[in-house]
Amino acid sequence: MKAKLVLEDGTIFTGTGFGAEGKTSGEIVFNTGMTGYQEILTDPSYKGEIVTMTYPLIGNYGINEDDFESYTSHVEGFVVKEFCPEPSNYRAEEKIDEYLKREGIVGIAGIDTRALTKRLRTEGAMKGIITTFEESDEKLITEAKEAPGLSGRDLVSEVTTDEKYKKGAGNKYEVVLVDCGAKRNITDSLTKRDCAVTVVPATTSAEEILEHNPDGVMFSNGPGDPQDAYYVVETMQELLGEVPIFGICLGHQMLGLACGAETYKLKFGHRGGNHPVKDLATERVYITTQNHGFCIKEESVEDLDVEITHMNINDDTVEGLKHKEYPAFSVQYHPEAAPGPEDSKYLFNQFVELIRKEMN
Incomplete structure (x- = not known):
């Protein structure tokens, strides 16, 4: 099945279609992970995005529901150099091609993903299309x-x-998780630390959240531009000082x-x-x-009630914030991992x- 990947700047890649x-x-982005395609496919933060995997072989360990981060796939499309038609892993329940067909996700394989990634790094993320239809390049x-x-x-609402x-x-501590697109491993990381977690829609008001008498509130990861879900920001503003707050990824941007x-x-x-x-304190x-x-x-944080706690070594972007007065902090990255290193799980502790300090 012939397929095309077309970028908004007119660049066209021709390959083989797989999946649906x-x-x-969607917006075409790239992920540099060597493993974890199941978690990536089911991460709600990828809503609105066509994901390119830079690692060349994808699908070699198949698909199993134990590694899913949500109930369904959220990517708009999937781009790989080579997909493995016959996985070899004792945990595999189905092939990636079968999974993408079932989820209605259009994929393309057999293109130069290094060239695509280099173009996105040079020109910036672009909108694009994957198609298996025969249509003119101009169209x-x-x-x-x-x-x-x-x-x-507003992708959060989706x-x-x-x-x-x-x-x-x-469990001992009551935590409300505001679901902006939360990954399953966030909830699991909290329950493993003796937290009972009430997951609520992103539109839940501060008043409704406080009715649960939470010991802490977490704002999750999620897709899109944080300014398009400003109702979450307003909720967080009302909760600051009322209860301990922890923000992850989109939740970090919301705290800012x-x-x-x-x-x-x-x-x-x-x-x-x-x-x-880098943790600036240690x-x-x-x-x-x-x-x-x-x-x-970064410059917009000066003279505010928050301080920068973490910075990205590669490009000096802000990776962590802490409120100077209230019990609230956030990180731009994912301490729950899934996939990836578990170096930062201490942040849940x-x-x-x-929470324990505020309760005493």
Whole structure:
């Protein structure tokens, strides 16, 4: 099955289609992870994005539901150098081609993913289309230019839970998780630390959250531009000082906005499990898992009630914040990993310790 990947700048890659037949559009991004394609495919933060894997062989250990980070796939399309048609792993339940067909995800293989990644690094993330249809290049380029970007639409509302639910009932600490696109491993990381977690939709008001009498509130990762879900920022503003807060990824950007900082779009984002981040207090460097296209503007934090706690070693972008007065902190990366290194899981312990301190 012939397929094309068309970028908005007119660049066209021709390859072989796999997964579902059809046409899909989104912002084309790349992930540098060597493993973890199942977690990537099911991470709600990728809503609106066509994901390119820089590692050349994908699908060799198949698909199994134990490694899913949410109930379904959220990527708009999937780009690989080579997909493995016959996986070899005792945990495999199905092939990646079968999974993508079942989820309706259009994929393309057999293209030079190094050339694509280099173009995105040089020119910046672009909108694009994957299609298995026979159409003129001119028509496809026009469609790629007209495809929706990440800004200007509320992607959080498309991935948040419809109804609240609870995990870890009977545990010692009560935590409310505001689901902006939360990964399953965030909930698991909390329940393993004796937290009963009530997961609520992103539209839940501060008043409704406080009715649960939480010992702490976590704001999760999620897709898109944080300014397009400003209702979450307003909720966080009302909760500051009322209860300990921990923000991850999009939740980190929300904390910055809630305190008066500004955000901006990165040229091509950070996606992968090999990003070095320095803790400014200890000067220790952690290798982190990341997935974001927006960031806190460093100069906008000056003279605010928050301080920068972590910085990215590669490009000096802001990776962590802490409120100077209230019990609230955040990180731009993913301490729950899944996939990636588990160097930063201590941050969940730090959150529980903050809860314990406030309770006493």
